[in-house]
Every structure is written in structure tokens, then in C-alpha cells.
Amino acid sequence: MQVYEAPLRDMRFVLDELWEEDGFGKLEALEEFDSDLTSAILEEAAKFSREVLLPLNRSGDEEGCTLENGVVRTPEGFKDAYKQFTESGWSALASDPEYGGQGLPERVNKLVEEMTCSTNLSFGLYPGLTHGGSIAIEAHATEDLKNFYLPKMISGEWSGTMCLTEAHCGTDLGLLRTKADPQDDGSYKISGAKIFISAGDHDLSDNIIHLVLARLPDAPKGVKGISLFLVPKFLPKDDGSVGPSNGVTCTAIEHKMGIKASATCQMQFEESTGWLVGEPHKGMAAMFTMMNAERLSVGIQGLGIGEAAYQSAVWYAKDRLQGRSLSGAKHPDKPADPIIVHPDVRRMLMTMRANNEGCRMLGAWVARALDAEKHATDPEVRQRASDFVALMTPVVKALFTDLGHENANLAVQVYGGHGYIRESGVEQYARDARIAMIYEGTNGIQALDLVGRKLGAHTGRYLRSFFHPVSDFIEASKGDGPMKPMIEGLEKAFGALQLSTATIAQRGLKDPEEAGAAATEYLRLMGLVAMGYCFARATMISGMKLAFGTEEKEFYDAKIKTATFYFERILPQVSAHFLSIKAGKKSMMALEEHAF
Structure with missing residues (x-):
């Protein structure tokens, strides 16, 4: 059974308590969004998600999208x-309010995204891609394009997509063949085919604005010859109304494992009119503005699915009667105890809970940095926030989606045989969650981005944005108090991260394959340490609340118990990842290609 209530109390904790002292300071531009206002927004978002989106999740999966006479029906x-x-x-x-937006902080927006993804991931992709496209247009397009297109995209009257992948090239976009021919009026004629285009066509909005990667006639080979173009499905009239078709058609929709209510399209552009976004041959830089925003949002998709899966599993574990507790009957008035009494079920539920709370805390920290990057008045703070976002973007995307899929699979396991059949609803979570580990750059690509681009950038400056606050916290928290075991565990894990960083840096200079072989374990190791830091901070805050007296004893007590489980049962995985990194590439690359 798909069960969901937005975890509003935990969301308020990460908004108002956990990161109150995050090193980014107060952001005057966002002061109007106080806790009362943000709480009201979150409550309304929770209501909409629960009452409007959740009832469509299962039916949308069953019905899927259809292609009728060249038009996709949702x-x-x-x-x-x-x-x-x-x-x-x-x-x-x-x-941006300049184009009709509400200008809310990203730290609030990401929590609303989480609720949308928990209740209906397929639906969330449509406005999510539009938001990402708007970010790229605002950052790189001309004033005329921004003023004409952004208000309608932000209002949702028009939607957006990103068109990168072609049948012969995915990650290696330097191989793409779509062409852009310059016209006398400053526009371009775009011709080519794209595949795997999420929300490429649908019946939700009046127009669809495609951001398309293509090559100019004089383009150099490889990624240095790619430009970005804005290509509407229908050519707008001067007054903003929808005009004639622009030669953009959906030729097929993919029949997918999951997110079936999201239209994943094969798109054909036949001399479609488009306009350059950014500079010629600089399309990858412009597109990455959208992709980086989308990668953070895809991470939130993993968290959203993970939370819905957890809540559904808890509901079933309390409802399903099976056997007796190993320590004696806990419900002697019933023919059997609910399965939540069994240690292995508790292991799964606590793992799911810790994954969700850890991701939500880390995600809120990154969202705070997004706000500081945009609104801080101190250039040093803006730079540090930008560095932290750059470092953590691949971690959030890969870690959150890995753990979201793990949670979805654990939910199926908690349900047992009932989880494997469609009627339970939880098998949909496992199918829907799987794509998040693949699109917007596979998680392996995220790991390569982390070790290949982020570790050595600016002589380690990105790393310092994360290492310094963790190191400072450990040093300030040492002592013989109740948190001593937790701080010692965090210090040990952080030490393994530092040693792993040095190992990869030294070996990678001599042999890039050494860095590639360690990348996935290194990303997970960094993510585990980051969540450990978040849990340690949460424990310290919760302990103080309990010590000084609070009416929410149950909430803070549960926070400490979840953190303790994380430190005792999940954070020790750091040691295994460290040993894998130390082992190097030899055994990974030893088997000859023909022997596979």
C-alpha cells in the first residue's frame, strides 16, 4: 500500500534548527521567509501532494503515456x-520574481520537490525539467529571449526540456550530429534526432520549449564544437500566443521499466527554428547550468522515493502479523505479533529511516549553500558556498539515488511476497527509483566527476569547503561527554576519507585508471562521512533540547536513536570502502577483455 504523510517535523528541523549556524551567515535577501511562513508553505505543499498527486501515482503507472497521431497523451x-x-x-x-517567480529559498523549494517526488515522481518530472530549463535560459540567453520565454515557463503555461542524447551518443556528447544552420534573421534551422527526452511531448502545457544541443557548420570536433539552442514546439506569435508547428515531432515514446506516466520521447527536429543560447561552441557550459541543477533535483528524487518506501514499509510492518517475538510475545491478545518486532525487519526499517534522515540533512545543507551562493553579500561566503555546491553535486546525485533505490528494494523485502506483486504498490517504487541512478549522468559518471574534476580543482579548494567545517566540529566536540563514542567514530571515518583522498591524488597523477577504479567507493565514503557529520550535529542539538526540557521529547529522542543506529550499523561501511580504495585497480583490470 502506498502510504505517505510529509515528514514536516523533520523538514522543519533541517530548516530551522540543524543549519542555523552553517557558516554562511544570515541572508538578508531571504529574511522575509521566516519559519512561520515556510512552515505554512510546507503544510500546503504536503496537502497538495497527499490529496492531488498521490492518488494519481498508481493509476498513472498502470495507464502510462500514449502516442496518438503524433501527440503524447498523459x-x-x-x-x-x-x-x-x-x-x-x-x-x-x-x-526569479523579475519573471513572475516567488523567489523562495532553495532550501524550501528542495523540500517541496521531495514531497512531489514521494507522491508522484512521474508528475514531478514535468515541472522539474521546466524549472531547470528556466535556470539555463536565465543564466545564458539574451534579454529578449529571457523576457519573452521565462514568464510563461515559470508560470507553467509553457514547459521545458533538455535535448542532449542521440542514438549513437549518451555521455560522450562530442559525437552528436544534430545540425544548426544560421539564417539571415539571426535564427537557426535545427535538424536532427534525439532520444530519451523526458517530457519531450505531452498535453499538459500549451507549448514546449526545448533546449537542444547541436553543431554549427564551422564547429570544431568534439565537445568544443557544441552549441545550445532554444527551440519551441510551436513558433510563438509576437503577442505570446501559440503559432504554427515548428517541425518538432515525437516519433515514439519509450516503454520503460518505471516512471511510466512521464513521457520519455524520441524527438525529431526538421529544420526547426531555434535561437542561440549563450555563445557559439559554448553549449556544454550553458547546458551544464541546467544539468547541475537537475542533478541536485535527481538526488531529491531518490530521497523522495526513499521516504515513501519507508513509510509504506512501516505501515505494513505494523499491520502484518507473522510469528512471535524472539524475546516473547509482544501482543499476546493477537494470534501473532506484527513483523515490526523482529530484529531483521527492524534492521531494514532503521536502515531506511537513517538513509532518509541523513540525506535530508545533507540535502538541506547543500540547499543552504545554493541560497548563499546567490544571495550572500560577502564575496568570500559566496565563493565558499559555490565551492561546496560544486563538490557536493555529484555526491547528492549519486548517493541519494543509490540509497533511494536501496530503500525501495528494502520496502519490497519487508512486504515479502506481497511486495513482489503489483497490488501492494511498493514494487512501483523499486521500478521508479532505478532510473534516477542512470539519467542526468550515471552514478559512475558522478563518481568520475568527483575524483577527476572536483578533488584537484583550484589546488583542493572545493574540498576545503567540506573538510574544514567537519574538522572544526570534531576538534570542538572532543571530550568525555555522552557524545564521545560518536565523535570518535566520526573522527575515524573522516581520517579514512582524508587518507583515501591522498591515495587517489598520488596514484591518479601517475595512472588515471587508479582514480577511476576508486571513484565509486570514494564517492560513497565521502557521502557516508557527510551524513555522519550531519547526524552528529543533529545529536548535539537534540541532546541540548532534551537537557533543557522540551515538549517534543519523542522527536528528539528518536533523532538520537536514529543517529546512534547510523554510527553503529552504517558508518562502519567506511572501513570497507577505504580498504577497496587502497587495493587499487590491479584486480579490477587484470582479466583480459576476451576472457569476459
């Missing part, structure tokens, strides 16, 4: 839900 109820979503202002939440 499942029943989606069009009305999208209208409610945009008219209620959710599509404009974090966008």
Missing part, C-alpha cells in the same frame, strides 16, 4: 493536476 487526471499545480503557484516557487 494518464487520466494528470492534466487537471498540472493545472492545479501551476495555478497554485508551485511551478514558480523558487524562480
